[in-house]
Amino acid sequence: MSSTPLLQVRGLTKRYLGLTAVDGLSYEVEAGSIVGLIGPNGSGKSTSIDCVSGFQRADAGDWFLDGHKLRDVPPHRIAALGLTRTFQTVRAYEDLSLLENLRVAAQESDGHGWFSALRRSAPLRESEARAAQRAGALLESVGLSRYADAPAAVLSYGQRKLLAIAASVMARPRLVILDEPVAGVNPTMVRHIEEVIREFNAQGVALLIVEHNVDFIMNLCQRVVVLESGRKIADGPPGLIRSDPRVLEAYLGPGGARALEATP
């Protein structure tokens, strides 16, 4: 068995005019693991995941999914290789039902082109039937099946986050990047989203989670990568990250240590 990490990021660098937003960032995500990516506002979290998932072009570095080089690969090809993501701003097709929203997510990476769709070939019909079945099962597992045929417009903000997470695993990716999955969500929904993430992880999906909610990250992740000013300042298990003086100082600033203490 190969010991190559599922995701390997090497020297990722992104500049905006005079500003180096991400500066030589390297980290890894092991298959089947949950890794947190934290840091103060403006530390480069969003920019780095946008580059890794193909939504922005980096200035330097290389990154690999299971050995496949991803740099300069467009997002839909990256999704087809097994890396999908959610976005900070929740995106849903408001007028489409939840089932239709999930089926769109499957189409975006199932490799069937327009010609196949026009001919409605047997493989396409089979893949549509499988997608419909999976969409139903996913809505069940995130607790949204009662809205399966309702338009996404009826969902609350937290429910939209759940739909986005379900959409991200629709095409059976190996790695999902979640961008602030619980930002602005009530505590009950935060716990529910945590359970949903654990459930998908138990099914073998690895996750890289960007989130400001430190307790959420510390509870859920096996490893946490910390950024400051575009650079990695720490990378390790939550217990070590909580007590790392560089993290306490740089991430939270003087006097901010309490925010990293475990909640009782």
Ligand SMILES: Nc1ncnc2c1ncn2[C@@H]1O[C@H](COP(=O)(O)OP(=O)(O)OP(=O)(O)O)[C@@H](O)[C@H]1O
């Ligand atoms: N399109 C852009 N043009 C110029 N500068 C940008 C652009 N996008 C981000 N930046 C800058 O790059 C740096 C990193 O921003 P980024 O959004 O990646 O940080 P972040 O850690 O995700 O922050 P937050 O937690 O607030 O979302 C910041 O200084 C930001 O102002």
